Amino acid sequence: MSTISEVAKEAGVSVATVSRVINQNASVTPETQKRVNAAIAKLNYHPNVWGRSLRRQESRVLLIFVPNITNPYYANIISGIEDTARRNHYNTMVCVTNVDKERAKEYFDLLRCGSADGAILLDTTKNDKSVPRLAKNFPVVQCCEYCTDENISHVSIDNLEAAKQVVQYLVSLGHRRIGFAGAVNDFISTEQRETGYKKALEEAGIEFDSRYVAYADEDYNFLSGIRAVKELLCLKDRPSAIFCISDMIALGAIRAAGEMDLRVPEDLTIVGFDDVAYATMFKPMLTTVSQPGYSLGKTSCNMLIKQMGGAAPNHMFLEHKIILRDSSAANAVE
Amino acid sequence: MSTISEVAKEAGVSVATVSRVINQNASVTPETQKRVNAAIAKLNYHPNVWGRSLRRQESRVLLIFVPNITNPYYANIISGIEDTARRNHYNTMVCVTNVDKERAKEYFDLLRCGSADGAILLDTTKNDKSVPRLAKNFPVVQCCEYCTDENISHVSIDNLEAAKQVVQYLVSLGHRRIGFAGAVNDFISTEQRETGYKKALEEAGIEFDSRYVAYADEDYNFLSGIRAVKELLCLKDRPSAIFCISDMIALGAIRAAGEMDLRVPEDLTIVGFDDVAYATMFKPMLTTVSQPGYSLGKTSCNMLIKQMGGAAPNHMFLEHKIILRDSSAANAVE
């Protein structure tokens, strides 16, 4: 590992000149430039990032907080963030929190100790108190999930509206007994999708029936999806359609239906949320809501960079899309 | 962001004393310790990592190179690496290369510029030339995939043996026309699984028939899996069993069979590889080879840390397991 002063000696110039050549921001004779570049190449010199950061007081690293990377839904978002970051000469560091507050707190220290300049959070919960505290001192953008504090930037889709549209679509298919498979967690999207479900029912003049609502585990896992949906399917007047707040739960719903000898979509319509790749690998292929993952990531990252440049916190909602496939059909139950 | 000298002033001691308290490695009066700690708390001081790294000449960051994070198969490995790293006071940085050599090269610079102390590579190809070059200058461990250079550490399962066992199992079920769905890439696991397939056939006295071998795309994607397997199923003497080198391809195989009105496993036995979570979400649930993901990650990380401490390169093979589920059955085709 060679240093700037070794390069300077090799090229017969001062370290200042080498620095100027590296950063291309000051006048250096083309000829000296050539000599310096030759020395850099010869010594295989790479500017040491610690020295530079210490001097510049910035790390050019952005943090990405993800609850887990098992969910393919995050892959696109992360791609969007990373591409944008790299285009702006930032490196990224994926921090997998596993929904563990302790671990997240440790990762927050990466900001406090200077390891990173800002963070994009994909795992904020509704009433999270640590995020506002962090955002007071560091540039932070929330993506997809966000807390109720108005002063912190966020980028997401309009979950309430999306859920409403799903239920309106189900109503348009003739369904009246529409179930809802949610999850027990503190994500705002979870809440908003349930609210959207209720609003759409109300607007359609269908009375809300709490027996038609069931909940999977915190992390929307497959097995708990099966369990939750079975609760609904065991009812005397079982729903003819079920809106699931994640594809994973919807996959569980298909399995649950199969185990109870119900055909999808003939006997039961199922709609998911997220449009992960696996939504099309199953038969029947899943009707679901598609989020613009890559754009969500890209927009978040751009917002963060602007904010680090002094811009005020901002809120953005991107467009979702309902993808019609095989798991939904007109109500034929009675 | 307060500095060590501000803490020193606040506590009425020198910066050296503060440093000693922080690093708990020298004798400081309990009383001064208390004073210093009070000052640290009061100023909410966090040691600046740039200053420390510059001085100590280490970053305490490890890189994890992953081809993509869409594949859930990597999640466990990464967990294993991260937990182990954190236990040893290292931070990790996930670098998603997208099988893009250019991007990987840029990430390699993180080592050259001091941003990281070592790397675990999950995406090495057989004849990769850049990895040996990198490994000459920096601590590197390869996980799951590795290149032919003997001097670079690696941790993986014995892919050849695993493939052999799968085929032996299929033979034991009475299958004689056994197909192989591989992929067009330069991963050593791909090659070894094909070699294992051929060896097992040979040992069973079954002549190798090149018509029974088809290839999915480089990244084992679902659609190309369907395509490859359809090639095999269109043969006059179609195979009664197919060994797929990844679960994703195996999922494609199930779809392909379905589209050609073949039942799995009654008309066609399918075996996958990796045992991803989705292997059990489908009906039929997949017979597959399970790799000890978490252990692979953990072992790699421990090996890297030992190596950074001066240990010589090492090679390790961990145990795999064949998981019998619903997609395989005795040959009933003729």
Add this chain to the structure above:
DNA sequence: GTGAAAGCGCTAACAC
């Protein structure tokens, strides 16, 4: 256009 030198925050060798 180029060089000398200060200083970013920290640790550790040395002095007392």
Add this chain to the structure above:
DNA sequence: GTGTTAGCGCTTTCAC
């Protein structure tokens, strides 16, 4: 047990 100080590699101000 504690303080002084050099120096890690870099950028940038100020001379010239």
